[in-house]
Amino acid sequence: MKKLPKDFIFGGATAAYQAEGSIDKDGKGEVAWDKYLKENYWYTAEPASDFYNRYPIDLKLCEDFSINGIRISIAWSRIFPKGYGKVNDKGVEFYHKLFAECKKRGVEPFVTLHHFDTPEFLHSKGDFLNRENVEHFVNYAKFCFEEFKEIKYWTTFNEIGPIGEGQYLVGKFPPGLKYDFEKVFNSHHNMMLAHAKAVIEYKNRGYDGEIGIVHALPTKYPYNPKDERDIRASKLEDIIHNKFILDATYLGHYSPETMEGVNHILEIHGGYLDIRKEDLEIFDIAKDLNDFLGINYYMSDWMRHFEGETEITHNSKGAKGGSKYQIKGVGKREYSVDIPRTDWDWMIYPRGLYDQIMRVKREYPNYKKIYITENGLGNKDKFEDNTVYDYDRIDYIKQHLNVVADAIEDGAIVKGYFLWSLMDVFSWSNGYEKRYGLFYVNFETQERFPKQSAYWYKNLAETQILN
Secondary structure (H helix, E strand, O other), rough: OEEEEOEEEEEEEHHHHOOOOOOOOOOOOEEEEHHHHHHHOOOOOOOOOOOHHHHHHHHHHHOOOOOOOEEEOOHHHHHHHOOOOOOOOOHHHHHHHHHHHHHHHOEEEEEEOOOOOOHHHOOOOHHHOHHHHHHHHHHHHHHHHHOOOOOOOOEEOHHHHHHHHHHHHHOOOOOOOOOOHHHHHHHHHHHHHHHHHHHHHHHOOOOOOOEEEEEEEEEEEEEEOOOOHHHHHHHHHHHHHHHHHHHHHHOOOOEEEEEEEHHHHHHHHOOOOOHHHHHHHHHHHHHOOOOEEEEOOEEEEEOOOOOOEEEEEEOOOOOOOOOEEEEEOOOEEEEOOOEEEEEOOEEEEEEEHHHHHHHHHHHEEEEEEEEEEOOOOOOOOOOOOOEOOOHHHHHHHHHHHHHHHHHHHHOEEEEEEEEEOOOOOHHHHHOOOOEOOOOOOOOOOOOEEEEEEHHHHHHHHHHHHEE
């Protein structure tokens, strides 16, 4: 039996575009996803979980089920419909009401400024490949810091790595480009620059709160740990998804090992990385100012050496075995390993979360604390008897929290866990069939029903005992 600390946050996670709905209501501006979903997928984000109207219901569920923290993102285009310029007062009013309801229900909001939803007006001008948009983001952040002083925990970005990957490598996010590593790395770099500038602004203004960033950190292992080529493949894959952005966060520069890997990839695939002296000066100022790191963890990957042609197939509909990921000169993900995986081919490997936590502790000792800001099991849930008997989800959460407890025992500072997701939401390129929530949402009636995992999580939050 393991026990988590008494001050540990047992939270649930949401994101504005995945939960709110009302995508064009009350002055909200367009985002690139609005058109992209209609043109490329079989669903839209309207009404999603109707959180825009039903947040009091969801926060009452938090109170009833002893969930004391919630990740919420602000929709940038609900505040600035074009990303800058005139403020949308109705959007500002909505978030004040939402945060007040959080306080009323005893739920601490951890607020993210950007969760995959750059306003379309800016996205169409290059998103974060355009350095002008770095400044627009910083100005948006400054507005929010000043306007929403009731918020104590701020996150700049959610998952910079998957944004670049989704937009420019896999092509599952707008604008749907593939295999363009120049854009991947420049997007990563410029978003980290925007993060650093926003953190510096927050600290210079002396607000009474904390600020950090959320990184998705999928762990990469060599398929054959005795094969130097597979080891190299796992390290290159790690640079693409993890090390490049972690270096920018905590080193204030990119290590020689990181840059050797980046240059190797760009030499094969073409492209130029625009890193300026003044960027690194800003990184260096910001590197010790992060109050926390959020780790989103869902999977690990096993990598083999690969020199063939690049090909990536995205498994969007949960057809197990439908994934392919191979990059020339980097590596190939090997799925024939003795590890359970979801219908979406995500390898279920809790040890990978432990390894990432301890990696941060070891390689970036200036980190202050960690929250597990997303972790959860996406399933094709079966609704019966007004619930979901999701014992596989309970087991998944328990296994991952067990390794969090181990990491704490081994000296890592981990202060909370936010299950993805609080209630069922729509899942970007995976639609509505992929459900993660503690609470089942009937997307036709918008009724909420506690799953068995909600009752288990309630007991855990109240006792801190994993059993």
